[in-house]
Amino acid sequence: MRLGGWVHRRRDLGGIVFLDLRDREGLVQVALGPGWAAADVLARAQTVGPESVLLVEGEVAARPPAMRNADLVTGDIEVHATTLAVVGPAETPAIPVARGKAEELPAEELRLKYRHLDLRRPELQGNLMLRHRLLQRARRALSDLDFLEIETPILTKPTPEGARDYLVPSRVHDGEFYALPQSPQIYKQLLMISGFDRYFQIARCFRDEDLRFDRQPEFSQIDIEASFVGQDDVIAVVETVLAALWEEAGQTVSLPFPRLKWREAMERYGTDKPDLRFDFPITDWTSQVQPLGVPFFQSATNGSRVRGIAVRGGGSLSRKDVDQLAETAKTHGAPGLAWVKRQGEQLSGSVGKHFSAEALGRLGIGDGDVALMTVGPDPVTSPALDKVRQEVIRRLAPAPKIEHAHCWVVDFPLFEPDPETGKPVFAHHPFTAPHPEDVNKLDTDPFACRAQHYDAVYNGNELGSGSIRITDPAVQRTVFRHLGLTPAEIDARFGFLLTALAAGAPPHGGFAVGFDRTTMLLAGAGSLRDVIAFPKTTAARALFEGAPAPARPEDLAALHIKVVP
Secondary structure, three states: OEEEEEEEEEEEOOOOEEEEEEEOOEEEEEEEOOOOOOHHHHHHHHHOOOOOEEEEEEEEEEOOHHHOOOOOOOOOEEEEEEEEEEEEOOOOOOOOOOOOOOOOOOOHHHHHHOHHHHOOOHHHHHHHHHHHHHHHHHHHHHHHOOOEEOOOOOOEOOOOOOOEOOEEEOOOOOOOEEEOOOOOHHHHHHHHHOOOOEEEEEEEEEOEOOOOOOOOOEEEEEEEEEEOOOHHHHHHHHHHHHHHHHHHOOOOOOOOOOEEEHHHHHHHHOOOOOOOOOOOOEEEOHHHHHHHOOHHHOOOOOOOEEEEEEEOOHHHOOHHHHHHHHHHHHHOOOOOOEEEEEEOOEEEOOOHHHOOHHHHHHOOOOOOOEEEEEEEOHHHHHHHHHHHHHHHHHHHOOOOOOOOOEEEEEOOEOEEEOOOOOOEEEOOOOOEOEOHHHHHHOOOOHHHOEEOEEEEEEOOEEEEEEEEEOOOHHHHHHHHHHOOOOHHHHHHHHHHHHHHHOOOOOOEEEEEEEHHHHHHHHHOOOOHHHOOOOOOOOOOOEOOOOEOOOOOHHHHHHOOOOOOO
C-alpha cells in the first residue's frame, strides 16, 4: 500500500516507531521496525516532526489482538512501512492539531489566526464534509422538483433588507457605488416575472451588522422562489428540502411540521422562534393574582399584564438559581421576577406570603413546583420570560418531548412601530404581501395588517424566512410610502422593480434557508465559525488573511476616494 498524509502523532518505543498518518478520511497507524524497514528509513522516522507530510509504502498487517483500537475505523490493522519520504517538512506547529479527549482547544483567536492548522482538525474537516453533502443534497432535492439553479449578480444596487450594505466604489463611474447583495430578493422576483417559474440558488449574501456566534458578515442561504404558488405550496417545498437535509445528516423528521400563529407563539413562548422540545409555556395570570393585593403586580393596568411560567419540578431550583433568573429578567427589560415555591403545604418565595395553596392551584402550581412571574406590557414581558424560560430549561435539563422540534410560525404582522418614532417599519422586508383580507387596512390601520410571511423554526432556532410577494405595483407603492419614501425616492430606488411588476407578474413567493446555521445545528457545532472554512471574528476581521486592511493611496485615487481621519 502507498499512503500520503500528515504526521498526527509519533511514538518511539525504542526500536519500533509508530506514526499516526492522517488525511481527510481519518487515521492509520504506520509501524517501522528493524524486521522490515532499512536502518536509514527507521532513522528518518525517528526524527520526523508533527504535521510533516509523508509518503510511505508498505504492507498491511493485522494488529495483535491486544493492540487493536476500537475507536479507529482502521484500528484492526497497521501498515508496516518499508519506504518513507518526507515530502513536506513542517516547522513546529503554532497550535496543536492532535489533542487528547481531555485537552482543551487553543483560544479561538489563535485558531483563526492559524486557520490552516485548525482546519486540519478531524472535527472541522468532518463539519466541512457534512456541509458539502448537505449542499449536494439540497441541489438534488430542488432539481428533482424541477427548480432551476440560476445565479444572480454580486455587484448590485442598494436595497433595504434591514442591515447596512457593503458598498463597492466604481472606478469608471466617479462617485457611484455598487452594493453587495443582502439577499437576491429583487432578482429572484424578476426571474419569476421573466417566466422561469421555479428558481433556486446557493446564494452568497452580505450584511454589515453587529455579529454574534450565529452571524457572519458574509453567509450562504438556500434561496428559493416559485410562481403560481401560495403559502402552503412554498411551505411544502421547504419541508421537502429540510427533511432531505436532516436525512443526509442521519436524522429522520416527520412531516408536515406543526404551525403556530405569530400571536400564539409570542403569547405562549415570548418569542417567534420557540423551542417546542420542552413545555413551560407562558401564561397570563393577571385575573388570578390581582385580587391578592401583591404590590409588585399593581402596575398591571393600561396594557400591562402579569404573565408567568409554571415550572413543574421547579422545587429543585435553589434561591441562588431564582435570584439569577430574576437578574436574567431584569437584564432583558423586566422590572424583576416574583416567585413562589410550593413544597407540600409550605409556601416560600418573594411573594409567597400573598398566596395560599388554593391560589397556587388555580395557577397550576402543585407540590414541588415554582411559579415565576413578572409584570408589564407584552413587549417587555415577552422577551424577558423567553430568556427566563430558556434558563429554566438549561438549569433543570428536562428530557425533551421530541428530539427534532420543527415548526412554522405564520401570520406575522406586516409592520411594526419604530421604537423611537412610532412610525411603521417593515417587520421583514418591504416586498412581503399583506394578507388578502387586510389589504384594505393598508391606508387606515397599517399595524393591523398581517403579512403572508412564514418562518421555519427548529429547536428554538430560526432556520429561515419566506413570504408571498407583492405583485400589484400600487400596493407596492403604498408599502414604500408607509416606510417614509417619497414618490421620487420610490422611482429612483425601485423603479426597475415597479416597471417589471407592471409588465405582468404571476403570483409568486419563496423562502431562504440559512444554510450556515442549518449546517451548524446538524453538525452539533457551537458556532457558525466551526462550519465555515475561513470565517470572520465577531469584530468582522479575517485574522488569517489580515482583512480588512488599508488600501494603497494610488488605488484610492483611482476610485476617487479620500480617507478622512
